[in-house]
Amino acid sequence: MSAIEITVEVNGDSIVGRTEPRTTLADFLREEVGLTGTHLGCEHGVCGACTVLLDGRSVRSCLVLAVQAAGHSVRTVEGLAGPDGGLHALQEALSEFHGLQCGFCTPGILMTAVELLEERPRPDEREVRKALTGNLCRCTGYVNIVKAVLVAADRMQEA
């Protein structure tokens, strides 16, 4: 129906955008903010490709309305690399260990893994697999994704 103006902090920047009540956060990020890294794989909250961090917690952005993010902070895959473009340890490890093939699920995997490592800096393989159960990947069979997350965890601890 009618457009609403909202202010959302996205990857540290304050973004003012127009949206409608029914627009999902995912579509708001992709279309209004222009950050297309967050992907739509199912639009009913199962595949996890749309995962972002909302106030530091992972959410399926297809299950949050954009208006609900007004006044809150969102972190997407585009916000992971450093200001100088240096990759986040998870991005680096995922590439190094071939933890992605088509890359469509990858942004969701990354955001889920970021949360996991923030809460559990040294997960074991089982914990990694459990944390990633909500992110579907059809390409990799998860083997290298899990390996990459474990390596990234080690590296982040050493840093």
Add this chain to the structure above:
Amino acid sequence: MPEVMPRLAEARHVGTRLRRREDARLVTGRAQHVGDLRLPGIVHASIVRSPFAHARIVSIDAAAARGAPGVLGVYTASDLDGRVDPMVESAREDLSARLAELVDLEVRSLPMPVLATDRVRWLGQPVAVVVATDPYLAEDAATLVEVDYAPLPAIASADAALELGALVLHPELPDNVHARLRVTAGDVDRALAEADHRVRERFEMGRQISNAIEPRGVLASVDNGVLTIRATNNKPHLVRTFVSRMLRLPADRVRFVSPDMGGSFGGGVFPEDVLIPFLAYDLGRPVRWLEDRRENLLATSHGRDQVHEVEIGFRDDGTVVAVRDAFTMDAGAYNTYALTVPYNTVAHLRSQYRIDDFSVEGTVVLTTKAPAVPVRGAGRPEATFVIERSMDLVAHELGMDRAEVRRRNLIRPGEMPYDMGIVYRDTVPMRYEAADFPAQLEAALEEFDYEGWLERQREARARGRRIGIGIAAFIEGSGHGPFEGAIVRIDESGHVTLISGARPHGQGHETVLSQVVADQLGVRPDDVDVRAGDTGLLAYGRGSFASRTAVMAGNAAAIAAARLREKVLRVAARVVGADPEELRIEDGCVRWPGHPDVEMDLRRVAAVAAPGPRSGVGAGEQPGLEETAYFVPPTATFASGTHLVAVEVDPDTGGVRVLDYVTVDECGTVLNPTIVEGQVHGGVAHGIGNALLEEAVYDEDGQLLTTTYMDYLLPTAMDVPSIRVGHQAFPSDRNPLGAKGVGEGGAVAAPAAIVSAVEDALGSSQARLTRIPVTPERIVDAISAAGGAATDGPTRGEAAT
């Protein structure tokens, strides 16, 4: 090989674990999938789909939809009439007329309308399309299109379709059979009669859906008079051809460009691939359609759905002497792929085994389900399931170890090349190349620690836990022709570009093909730009499917690059006064060993070769540094592998946990080991999903019950264990690189291996599992059918999952 091949340079980059260049954009959220592209003036399409499996369309009233906010147009079949021709099976031309001379087969003609005309014949069939200024408004308006349907009975299964007196789905056909084939070798009747034992069994594979994580999408626009299509389709030139023909436009006025693509796992040319370009053409604006997951599950890339009645004859010593099989494949309402999948099933049914007396009949049946297309494995997983379960059956009947039965039946290296007694789909007699299946089996058993697992299994059984071991071997006919194209060019800055007919969707082609070209041209992979899947850059191509890219696109690139190397050396030789044979290209520079002062970089060579009165190319040669190659293989190559898996089954709930998985894969020359392993991992995971979780279930009214991800279940990180990929290498002699395909192999054998393991876990209860997917309920039923749980009282199988 039909033409003179250039000599390929030694591999320096091919075979290395070069990290993928694609990753840079993929891990940072900067990929450009079709939904990410921005074009000025873009509008959005939403498709109205049939809610009935079978119905007459009485009328369509689009008035309300046309008047809805933001709507630019609503189209039905009448708007396409005379402007968009129906779709003819894409594989018809592939299917050589010569095959019909060699094999007893029949394929009927069944064009498919882009939008349903007077009837809908499958649930989800496109009936109308709405175009609006935004996708939300387009979907709103689509709900306002009023279609008056007169429902007809569904033809909900192959059995129903084949019943005497069944309703015929397509009245122009005499019945519900679209195609059939019968392939024989030797004398199966005699061999069965002479066998010591004969067993019959029925095997079923449920209908399963590809499920790339990116749903389909098509973006079409008219750019400078060229109808440009950007879509999630893995066959660029085929889409171009279809659009060109069906819209009656010259081929060069239609262009397919490949954006990033989030997986494929099967596919074809779909109605939307033509419909959306037509809309863009008609409206004069860019039009984009993005499929949602519900549509994807309804309409996209259904496959499998085969039922086999097989009879095997075998001797007391476990050697299988005959296989007779009759199968049906439920192709849904339209079979756009003719005999591709059924023929694959036929050709792969004997797998790695020496079975010279053989007969298979396949029938492709039409029902009111979604039209099926090749889905990862494309008929091979079904065949492998049948033969591997049959081997287990033989082992069971004779009380023999299942690995031992296979040992006794494997074709031995000394027998290679082995004539399978039939032609392959390309009409060439099917012959396996050099391979060592027995060594492959032994390597897999050892890597898996088969004896160790048998011991673990015994110990577990003593404690009331059910561990099972599964085994499956496979053959993968790959590198399917008829051709693939490549252009390699060195531009005026000395920079190298490969234009390839490949269509990457996760396999790292940009990286792998750069390794191939780098070797031939003596440059670094980083210095090779790869542009794939653009019909505007390459006149003829086929795309990436059927595990063909390494063989087809790889060799085309290698040949083009090798020819270009030869030309570079010829040009340089003339300049420096050497014999081309004496020169080398290293690090982008032509050098003359023994003459350290001679150094010509590629920019200089390009300048010399440039057109003009003093062009340094030889007499009769084209100026510039560019070579085009179309690689035509002599026939398919045969990759192979052996899988071993351990599972634990909870006999009370029927839950299955996969504990360990080992493969040994043989795919000829490995272009990039990391990428090959990744393909095997993914294929195995796909196969685990197929074996345990996935099924597209239709009810008797033809309604699809699995229309969301709550119901169609894909395997997750908790369902797939760590997978160890072992290796064997027998470079193929059927292409210069010696490569074989690997993309589908994991998915070909994994379902059989998993089911073998689950049945083994159920052990002495003699439950026989013959149907995929093996769900917990089917496991519990199998146990009780075989006489109840083998353990008394509460089991210790309550292992934490």
Add this chain to the structure above:
Amino acid sequence: MKPAPFAYAAPETLEEAIALKADGGDDALALAGGQSLIPLLALRLASPALLVDLNGIEGLTSIRREDGWLRVGAMTRHRDVEEAGELEQVPIFSDALPLIGHRAIRNRGTVGGSIAHADPAAEWPGLALALDATVEAVGPREERSITAEDFFVAPFTNALEPDELVREIRFRLPGPGSGSAFVEHSRRHGDFALVGAAAVVHVGTDGVVSTARISLIGVGGTAVRARDGERSLEGGSLTDADVEAAAAACRAAVDPPNSVHGSSRYRRHLVGVLVGRALRLARDRARAA
């Protein structure tokens, strides 16, 4: 899969929310965590005229132990319950919470939302029944307390009037000498349960069961209390035979629906298996306590 258009309100107080709901009647839906509602909107299985977003209302997120009851504000996220220190000693919660979807779902989804959604296969209604929960409902009229059994009426149908909202849910915490457990079987980790069983047993120092609660999910139109099974245990000592008998009683009392994931017969079979497991776990925990 885009939702149909709706008007949206984000009240800051419960009173405002109630007024909006009352005005809108059946055409106004409350939005809590959205993890169940938004998929329905996306699939256009629900198209309310007005969505009343409860996320901005203060005072609805809290977890408190009080007089043997756990009081949970309706808008408390699953994840906050999962991490609540107060519940470390109450295994039925630590069993069940991690089974609710995945982390991202639990970060957003709410206890009140799950209870109000009344999905017959959801974990919270099973916990509510096993723990004698009451739902505190607020509306234009007086606040009222609805027992869990009365609250779950039919699939996705609760006992609230169209102008009522859930403010809080109260769960009776198992007391001393108790053991509790929740088990479920699903096709994959994090999926909805095919069948689930919650068990709470109070066992005296003499080893005799004073009270037992068994609830089941995935077995019918709503989560249910398995009273026959409970009765069979009270006064007994939870021997293996007692457990089997209770499991059999539960099995006999249900008539689960058929679905793509499991037939009625299979679900009934699972009831037997899972009740047995839940009771044995609860018993072991009671004995260890």
